[in-house]
Amino acid sequence: MRRAWIAVLFTLLIYSGARFFNGNAMQTSLFAMFPSQTQTVALDIALQHASSIFEHDLVVVIESEQKQRALSAAQLFVELEGTLEGIRLIDAQQHIELFKQLSSYRQQLLIQQDVDLINSGNSSELTLQTLKRLYSPAGMVGSSLELDPWLTFERFLLQRINDQNFNYQNGYLLGNQDGKTQVFIQLELLNSAYSSDSIDDISVLESVLAELEQKFDVDVYRAGAGFHSTSAMQLATTEISVIGGGALLMIIVIVLWLFAHPKPLFMTTLSIFSGVLLGLSVTLLWFGEIHVMSLVMGSSLIGLSFDYAFHYLSYQNSVVSPVERATVGQKLRPALLLGMFSSVIAYSCLFFANLPVLNQMAVFSVFGLFGALATVLLIYPQFSPLNDQTRTIRLANNLSQFAVQVFKPKLLFVVVTGYLLLAAFAVMVGHTNDDVRILQSPDARLVAEEAYIQHLLNRQSGSDWVITIGKNAEQVAQHEELLIAQLDNLIIQHKLTAYTAATQWIPSQERQLANWHSYQALLAQQAELLALKVGMSSVPSGVPYDPMGQLEALPLVSKLTGQLDDGRYFSLLLLQGLTGEFDEGLLLQDQYYLNYVNDIGLMLGEYRRNVTQLLAIAIVSVMFAMSIYFGFKNLLRLMISPLLAVMIAAALPAAFGLPLTLFNVLGLFLIFGIGIDYSIFLLCHGRSAHTILAVFIAGLSSLLSFGLMALSSNYAISSFGLTVGLGILSSWLVAPLVFVKEKDDV
Template sequence: MHFSNWQNKCTAIWLVLLTVVALTLAIAWLKKDIHIQTNIFALLPETQQNPELAKTQQYMSDQLNQKVFVVLESKNQQSLEQATQLFEKQLQQNELWQPLKPQLDLEQFSKQLYLHRAGLLSQQDREYLQQQDYQALTEQSLMQLMSVGMPITAESLQQDPLMLFPRYMLNVATQQASDNIELEHGFATIHDDQQISRLLVLELKQSPYNIDYQEQVTAWTEQIQQQLATLQVRSHWTGTILFSNFGTQSAKQEISTIGFGSTIGLILLVWFGFHSFRPLLTEFIAVSTGSLLAFAVTHLVFGEIHLMTLVFGASLIGVCVDFSFYFMAMQSQHRQMNGFRILRPLLPSLFMGLMTTVVAYIFLSFTPFPAFRQIAVFSIIGLVAAWVTSVLLLPRLPALNAQPAIRHLAWIGQAREWFQQHHKVRYGLIFGVIVLGGLSLLFLQSNDDIRNLQSMDAKLKQQDQYIRSRFAQQQSSDYFVVHGKTSAELEQHEAKLIHQLQALKNQSKLESFQALGQWIPPLAQQQHNVQLLQQIPETALRSYATSLGLNLSDILLWQQQLKQQPLLNEQIFQQHPLAFLQVSPTERLVMLNGVQDNTDLLALQNDDVTLQQPVSELSALFKQHRIQAESLLIYALLGLAIILGLVYGKRSVMPLVLPVSLALLSTFAVQAWMGVEINLFSIMGTFLIIGIGVDYAIFYRHGHDHPQVVGMALFLCMMSTLLGFGLLSLSQTYAIHCFGITVLLGVIFSFIYATLLTPSDQEHIVNLQEH
């Protein structure tokens, strides 16, 4: 009676706590203080690098993430122009986008360059001047004058008598050339025999990871695609917000699928086990309270909660029903006894089952990945809360009839008894699993590519690849960061890097690169160019003037005024598509495309030039943490062994740890046979297997006087776990799929080996008759 009274007090306290938490969350939701994170890369650990580089990497990420790239294709120019005008009009009429801007107002930009032409020379002209080969320089100008299609006016000859500026522009255009791309009205355009393609760059007004904004943008894009179709214009789209929205919708769909699948499966499972739907209500209450507290604590600790955490949280039901199935199966054998009398002798095994799972999640929280720390906290709080709810609720309810299910599953207990009696067969099974599993591990492959994190829609991926193939000048994920203590030093470092990259490009080790220095020579170089022009002797200029019939005094006046003319600087480039490469007065970026060999690029690094390859670096980090997690897995097994040894004695360690160890070995062996590549998520799935697998062994160890009942209860537990986590193997997100398939195999093997190999413990018998 004292226990029951204590139970009533605990129940009252528990209900008050749940009510306070529910009200707090409701108020926070109404105030919009609940933050749901959808950025898949927010799950990743911060790279170990200096703060400046991390800041630059974030800058680059923002530059790309805030854009959507659209390619319009039409068979005639008129339709393409109408489509462009449609975009301009639609973007001005809503609040989703920044106004559409041409990538470059070529006419205005050329005027600005022309006004600052004094120090701009092509590489060839600069070499002629340095070699004082003035005859070759003037011959170059004469040939240019006689070339067909080169418009030359008296005014232009007066302002640029040697025609240096057109050659500079031609030189830069050659360096920047990308197939047959040309600018029309400031937009990159390609004319083919079959069609005309035009690239539009749209800029977002909000974060691409804002769920409401994603839905609004998606609705807008679907609407404008229909309007484009009426103009007979096809469109291709790519951008972070489109991939992020697909990931969000996939996650929502998977939550629904997992929830629906788990619910239907659990309904059938519960009816089979207890011929009643009442356990569904009790499990719903337990899972709801667990999820409620888990959500509140996780959000409090991290300041937000990730959508992927909720996906895994939806599978929480697969774990927390284990305790209640075990209790209800035992209670069905003593239907006349008080529920709390039945609970008391079961509490040690139920509590240890909870603790082993919690310990596994605690080890999971040691990883540097924010994703797993969040999932670990969510799961620990959720499991504990669901366990408390079950312990306080279930003993108050009358016993259910599990006898039909026990009879149908009697073969599990019979198989267990047969294996326990035939020691040679049992040892042979253990030996065979160790040998075959160990050999299979030699063929196990890993895949640590970070891009596997994001679920990829085949159509979106195809459109992204198409846009990149058509307009190859789009930002790559690889780039150099160039620093300098002063602007002049920065320009010198960049100029040297450009020279080295040009050499790699000529050797076909690099497809192309983009740098401001290709357009803007260092200020010191421009000043030197002016000096070289001023050093041209009057005799050379006289000869040139005579050849063209020009007034020598005009040419000499041009030469004298060079010193007073303004030089080109990055301020002129603020409207240029490459303006983003100027991060600060002492920092610039150099974008790389078509990298063939990292070795050559790494050799160019020094204190002021750093190569950044975010995808490769994160994948390497992913691999590093997978290897660390594999070590952590061993520590988790050792930690559990020590805890179990302290609680049950040294002799109990091997019987309780062996089944789950064999299950892990078999899981990886089967994945090796299936050709499944493991990654960090596969390893993290094993932590869940450890917790669940040891639970099975503990229940068998304690309940040897009820082998048929325990076998039936644990079969239901295994099936419920498969309905939760096993369904994750159907996920479109490769990372979640790997987690799901690992847990699916691991739980099945854990149940089989715990059933067949775990001997009974005479010292820790659950004898309800004594209570």
């Protein structure tokens, strides 16, 4: 059996290593945490497509008071950027290519104001605008006059790219605001912004930008999801190194001090590694991938596997009799199995939550605990006890005597009363927070830089979308255009800043044909007059009508549109700078408004309530299972400590004004699992010095491992750590009050 378990672990190590080496095992996207089928079709589409629309876009702005210095820095940047394989420069030539493709359809691309002038018989206004432009200092070149005599195509482009305050020079888009010159450089990530390859490329890009700032004394500003994902990864790496590394170092010091030998440290590490390996491998086999949040939280949940190792090591190295040493596994097996079984029941309830990340956590935790305990029961017996156990035995006896003297059962009444009063106060003042943005900890510098770029471009970000669904692409486009007419009124009323839609660039065929007919009317009304006044060699003429399709130089349209599995088509429209509530009365029957930040927040709130119900079910299920083994007489004492720990962990943060989140509730699962473990071992071995020692070490290590998570800059992780830390501290202190005088071997 032992050899078979070693073979299983070796096989799983090869499998999981190969999956991670191929780069298709880890999922980091925030939206991958949520189910594919949500409350509405519109929200489901947004979760699948909206998050990736601008995911690959990067913007870099180089700013200086000296124009030439900014241009020189931009030139060097372009040369250095060419060495990055995963980042592509979108230069002026690509914009020119887009303009060329659109120019072929110029007579069917008109802004609504021009159409209204033509259809109302006021087309002479367009001729007058051409004459003013022709004799202005800017003038018009001959080719422009020939292709776009009434500047209708130019106005179409300017209205969409909104760069009237910018100009192209030496292949760069230049701005001049606040007495400084800005060079705007657009970049595109060839891979996902959350992939390791892109993060590596952006890290190199950041070093290039830092070099430019120092060499040319310019200011550099960045915007794009890639910069945020790289910053988040660097922050996470730092926190893992500082918080995780610090906790691990202190645990190593404690274990080495207690046992005065590296063997127990190796054994503890081996059991935890086995648990993580089995949990990770089964999750990959079950789901095909694992979300980074499932990996972090799942690893935390199986952190109570520390207890299994410490109970075994404490027993093995705290007894003197060789006979007792030889029967450690047999002696502890019932309590170890009961502890694991109770935790498995609790964590399995997470599998019934309709949330992929929680389902992965359930599988990871359940199999992780099994893997850790299997190593303790199958591999640990092969390790001989330490030769010199004097320190361990002395400490175990001292702790046992201290516990009997200090932890008086009469204090339990005082503790329970205090907990109930605190819980009552927390219920009165407590509140919840389900905002999805608590899952992120954005870099303040990047947020400020992004806001400045939006200021320069006179744009605002937004998370408000309108989804249009129809039986074919033409119907979708027509319905979206009807909505756009309403949105233009909102812009006039200053209730909306702008919007981004596919039909801004590729109108419906109905609109294209109507525009083309309007242009033909303009030719009939004004062509000869314009040719006469300007002195053109030939009269402007029309081009044949040619319906537009997808343009290779315009990938934004393909990102905003698509086809559903049921054959219907959809289009996404992004609202920017929306003030107040959106009037959904403006929408047609197959149009849906959503703010995915708010909608996901509502989802998180629903999951928080569902997980709270699952926690209650888990507690009742464990109570039922434990009553079968221990009987109802011991059930109350068994549950006092974990229930009080859950109570205080939920109540104390609320009493201090901190909100209750989904991650606080997830922490309660871990607290209950650890608390029930302490209770089971103390109920089975309450008088044994080795049990007091094991609970002491396990509690201290858990406090270090999870309590330090409260120092994380990520609110979700810090709230999880704070909740778990408080709960573990409670279990650590309350459990001895209940069981310290319990007889051995119940």
